[in-house]
Amino acid sequence: MYRDSPHPVYLEDYRPPEFLVDRVDLHFDLDPEVTHVEARLDVYRNPAAVRGDGCLQLHGEKLELERIAIDGRDLPPAEYRIEAELLTLHRVPDRFRLETRVCIHPAQNTALEGLYLSGDMLCTQCEPEGFRRITYFLDRPDVMARYRTSLVADKSRYPVLLANGNPVEARDLPDGRHLACWEDPFPKPTYLFALVAGDLRSVEDEYHTASGREVELHIYVEPENLDKCNHAMHSLKKAMRWDEETYGREYDLDVYNIVAVSHFNMGAMENKGLNVFNAKYVLARPDTATDADFQGIGGVIAHEYFHNWTGNRITCRDWFQLSLKEGFTVFREQEFSADMGSRGVKRIQDVRVLRARQFAEDSGPLAHPVRPESYIEINNFYTATVYEKGAELVRMLAHLLGPGLFRKATDLYFERHDGQAVTTEDFVRCMEEASGRDLGQFRRWYSQAGTPELEVSDEHDAATGTYSLRVRQHTPPTPGQPHKEPLHIPLAVGLLDAAGHDQPLRLEGEDEGETEAPIRMLELREDEQSFRFLGIRERPVPSLLRGFSAPVKVRYDYSDEELMFLMAHDSDGFNRWDSGQSLSTRILLQMVAEPGFRVPDGFLMAFRKALRDTGADRALLAEILTLPTESHLGDQMETVDVDGIHRAREALKSHIAAELHADLLAVVEQNREAGPFVLTPEAIGRRSLKNLCLDYLMSGNDGQAPVLCREQFSAHNNMTDDMAALHLLVDDGGPAAETAIAEFYGQWRDDGLVLDKWFAVQATCKRDDTLRRVYGLLSHPDYSMTNPNRVRSLVGAFCMGNQHRFHSADGAGYGFLADRVLELDPLNPQIAARLLHAMARWRRFDSARQGLMRAALERVLGGENLSKDVYEVASKSLAD
Numbered sequence: 001m002y003r004d005s006p007h008p009v010y011l012e013d014y015r016p017p018e019f020l021v022d023r024v025d026l027h028f029d030l031d032p033e034v035t036h037v038e039a040r041l042d043v044y045r046n047p048a049a050v051r052g053d054g055c056l057q058l059h060g061e062k063l064e065l066e067r068i069a070i071d072g073r074d075l076p077p078a079e080y081r082i083e084a085e086l087l088t089l090h091r092v093p094d095r096f097r098l099e100t101r102v103c104i105h106p107a108q109n110t111a112l113e114g115l116y117l118s119g120d121m122l123c124t125q126c127e128p129e130g131f132r133r134i135t136y137f138l139d140r141p142d143v144m145a146r147y148r149t150s151l152v153a154d155k156s157r158y159p160v161l162l163a164n165g166n167p168v169e170a171r172d173l174p175d176g177r178h179l180a181c182w183e184d185p186f187p188k189p190t191y192l193f194a195l196v197a198g199d200l201r202s203v204e205d206e207y208h209t210a211s212g213r214e215v216e217l218h219i220y221v222e223p224e225n226l227d228k229c230n231h232a233m234h235s236l237k238k239a240m241r242w243d244e245e246t247y248g249r250e251y252d253l254d255v256y257n258i259v260a261v262s263h264f265n266m267g268a269m270e271n272k273g274l275n276v277f278n279a280k281y282v283l284a285r286p287d288t289a290t291d292a293d294f295q296g297i298g299g300v301i302a303h304e305y306f307h308n309w310t311g312n313r314i315t316c317r318d319w320f321q322l323s324l325k326e327g328f329t330v331f332r333e334q335e336f337s338a339d340m341g342s343r344g345v346k347r348i349q350d351v352r353v354l355r356a357r358q359f360a361e362d363s364g365p366l367a368h369p370v371r372p373e374s375y376i377e378i379n380n381f382y383t384a385t386v387y388e389k390g391a392e393l394v395r396m397l398a399h400l401l402g403p404g405l406f407r408k409a410t411d412l413y414f415e416r417h418d419g420q421a422v423t424t425e426d427f428v429r430c431m432e433e434a435s436g437r438d439l440g441q442f443r444r445w446y447s448q449a450g451t452p453e454l455e456v457s458d459e460h461d462a463a464t465g466t467y468s469l470r471v472r473q474h475t476p477p478t479p480g481q482p483h484k485e486p487l488h489i490p491l492a493v494g495l496l497d498a499a500g501h502d503q504p505l506r507l508e509g510e511d512e513g514e515t516e517a518p519i520r521m522l523e524l525r526e527d528e529q530s531f532r533f534l535g536i537r538e539r540p541v542p543s544l545l546r547g548f549s550a551p552v553k554v555r556y557d558y559s560d561e562e563l564m565f566l567m568a569h570d571s572d573g574f575n576r577w578d579s580g581q582s583l584s585t586r587i588l589l590q591m592v593a594e595p596g597f598r599v600p601d602g603f604l605m606a607f608r609k610a611l612r613d614t615g616a617d618r619a620l621l622a623e624i625l626t627l628p629t630e631s632h633l634g635d636q637m638e639t640v641d642v643d644g645i646h647r648a649r650e651a652l653k654s655h656i657a658a659e660l661h662a663d664l665l666a667v668v669e670q671n672r673e674a675g676p677f678v679l680t681p682e683a684i685g686r687r688s689l690k691n692l693c694l695d696y697l698m699s700g701n702d703g704q705a706p707v708l709c710r711e712q713f714s715a716h717n718n719m720t721d722d723m724a725a726l727h728l729l730v731d732d733g734g735p736a737a738e739t740a741i742a743e744f745y746g747q748w749r750d751d752g753l754v755l756d757k758w759f760a761v762q763a764t765c766k767r768d769d770t771l772r773r774v775y776g777l778l779s780h781p782d783y784s785m786t787n788p789n790r791v792r793s794l795v796g797a798f799c800m801g802n803q804h805r806f807h808s809a810d811g812a813g814y815g816f817l818a819d820r821v822l823e824l825d826p827l828n829p830q831i832a833a834r835l836l837h838a839m840a841r842w843r844r845f846d847s848a849r850q851g852l853m854r855a856a857l858e859r860v861l862g863g864e865n866l867s868k869d870v871y872e873v874a875s876k877s878l879a880d
């Protein structure tokens with residue numbers, strides 16, 4: 001229980017730092033039990049800051065101070081004070097050299113912030129505030145300094161010693177030790193500091209930048225993983241080229257190092273010249289990784305690489321500006337991946353994630369703006385809002401400016417702010433200045449939380465050939481923001497004629513023949529606005545929010561037939577998919593309300609037509625034919641009907657299986673794996689469509705489907721097919737499930753990442769004894785509470801990826817989660833807090849479940865010595 005609630009940090013309290021640091025010299029004597037860190041800092045008073053009381057306060061956590069000196073003079077204890085997380089120096093000169101020596105204990109660090117041990121390797125994670133667990137410093141992003149880092153360690157145990165920047169020295173020392181020295185010429189904030197020491201091997205390559213710089217590329221892994229780095233390396237080189245071509249950005253050091261570690265709280269980290277990655281986003285071989293894993297690797301490798309400019313060269317002034325680097329970098333990765341693969345499918349996948357995670361966040365007690373105004377624990381703000389909604393804001397700016405002006409604006413941003421720590425306001429100002437557009441109202445997107453809802457209605461006047469669209473916007477209240485202002489929203493629309501073709505669009509007030517492009521970007525600014533199109537003879541079907549041009553919800557009263565029409569004809573692939581999703585959502589919700597509801601024949605016909613379309617892009621088809629998830633359906637209901645949703649979705653699947661049996665079977669047969677494994681978009685599309693059809697077939701009562709599944713599972717063609725079959729067999733239950741589970745474990749027990757899948761497939765099983773199985777797995781010898789990937793694959797997968805079983809009416813899932821959170825909090829508060837999000841939206845459920853979740857949250861909040869991380873999530877979830 002918290003006696004004194006922890007204090008929030010407020011954006012409005014931001015003040016420039018009173019002291020800055022020019023150069024930093026760090027010396028590490030590395031050892032997992034006791035590591036010594038010597039720091040030499042050239043500190044000076046910031047001329048641009050208001051002069052305060054003359055004290056210098058340095059951050060430090062869990063550090064044992066052994067020496068402190070100013071300009072070579074050791075300080076007696078009377079000249080400084082150490083409190084829990086601060087070291088205060090009373091009275092210091094305007095410019096001086098500060099020397100400290102501290103001792104830290106990496107092997108005891110289970111929070112994985114600062115210097116820690118992952119397996120036999122020592123590594124660091126400093127974003128956002130981990131550097132203060134390494135040495136005393138001004139641990140805030142607006143203090144940028146140049147670092148030189150020397151590392152000393154036992155040579156046989158730690159033959160590889162890495163840090164930021166370029167290598168400048170390496171030599172052997174007495175007693176089997178060695179030293180490596182690294183220098184980073186670019187000023188950087190503490191959060192980008194990194195070091196790694198381990199017995200690692202590397203895959204090497206090289207890259208020639210557009211201007212002729214030669215860069216050595218290395219991916220460091222444990223020896224047994226050397227054959228799993230090709231895809232990551234290939235993706236890195238593609239990302240480097242793309243950034244030169246698309247944004248004119250080149251890499252700037254002589255080396256680019258990536259290290260894969262098995263213990264990591266997030267996906268990866270963009271430390272300057274030394275990216276540290278969760279192994280999940282590096283290691284892949286066709287027999288160990290699914291297509292989704294390969295795509296994940298391509299995306300995360302690119303994301304971290306792109307940070308070199310959007311994050312590292314130009315960084316954040318303070319953590320409220322996190323979206324400055326994250327939103328822009330996510331957007332850059334989304335566009336890169338779209339250019340490298342299938343643009344339409346990438347957009348669908350990104351919007352799926354946005355709707356599932358960000359819309360959910362925006363409609364619950366943890367809703368916050370893209371630029372939050374306060375936080376208790378900054379680690380809780382690496383959210384879908386900051387990342388994914390932040391990326392949508394950049395995308396809207398790109399839409400509003402158009403490609404030419406957007407590039408002009410990013411050029412200005414890179415030029416003006418290189419080497420600085422800036423704000424989202426600085427970013428928007430560059431957009432504004434380069435384009436001459438007024439983005440005053442657009443800025444509200446950064447400060448206003450919540451998902452805007454657009455109510456669209458229309459009117460057609462056949463006599464005059466006028467078609468009007470009336471759009472009303474409304475953003476529901478969020479915590480602390482009861483009243484919302486209208487936003488500046490780019491709304492892309494097209495109008496389809498009866499044949500399904502886009503009509504040329506002319507708005508009232510425009511000359512005939514002026515710009516009659518078939519897609520128009522309407523700009524909404526008012527609560528209510530109308531747009532009149534001329535020359536529209538027949539009543540069109542509007543295609544709204546094409547390409548998902550803004551992160552909003554659109555309501556327009558489409559008939560089932562119109563949705564089917566859009567699904568078949570819309571020239572916008574995204575809207576073809578989205579109309580299909582709206583239609584199946586509508587049918588499923590009707591089935592929830594009325595279990596005997598008859599599925600419209602037209603729906604099945606549209607499905608059949610799609611399955612028979614041999615010329616279609618299979619990846620897109622698979623997206624279109626995938627039913628909305630149970631949690632998406634829950635999000636559409638006033639009160640989530642957990643059991644009704646599950647029943648309806650299963651019923652629709654078996655109906656489809658029965659009605660379309662022959663077509664589904666034909667698609668499975670036609671798309672069988674033939675020839676060697678390839679990772680082309682075409683081949684990925686084949687696999688995903690085939691596995692989707694197999695899933696439908698397994699929902700029917702055809703005895704052949706389980707045979708097909710077992711065959712596919714035994715064929716071991718690739719991990720995508722193995723996992724698809726394993727999932728289906730496990731859901732099917734019975735002896736075949738147990739055999740497959742045992743066989744898979746026997747084959748992969750030594751591969752941690754594949755074992756994660758083995759845990760997850762059991763945790764997401766739809767059978768009613770899943771929680772019992774999950775409890776059993778908690779004591780499996782391969783389960784580990786100190787490995788975040790393992791915790792996510794068991795506890796996370798059950799609580800966030802299995803709505804039906806997690807929310808079982810008896811509340812057993814909630815009790816399970818509360819216990820796991822309380823158990824994990826003292827070890828790894830970040831992961832504990834993230835798991836707890838599974839209960840944040842407890843008010844959306846029926847009163848019995850509400851009571852059970854609330855009790856579980858209260859039990860967590862009553863826990864002893866709670867971390868700030870868990871305290872913040874639990875208390876905000878319970879707040880009125």
Ligand code: 0A1
Nearest residue numbers: 125127128265266268269270
């Ligand atoms: N900046 C990284 C994300 C990241 C954040 C925090 C971490 O540890 C607490 C680790 C990584 C990114 O966006 O990739």
Ligand code: ZN
Nearest residue numbers: 303307326329
């Ligand atoms: Zn990032």
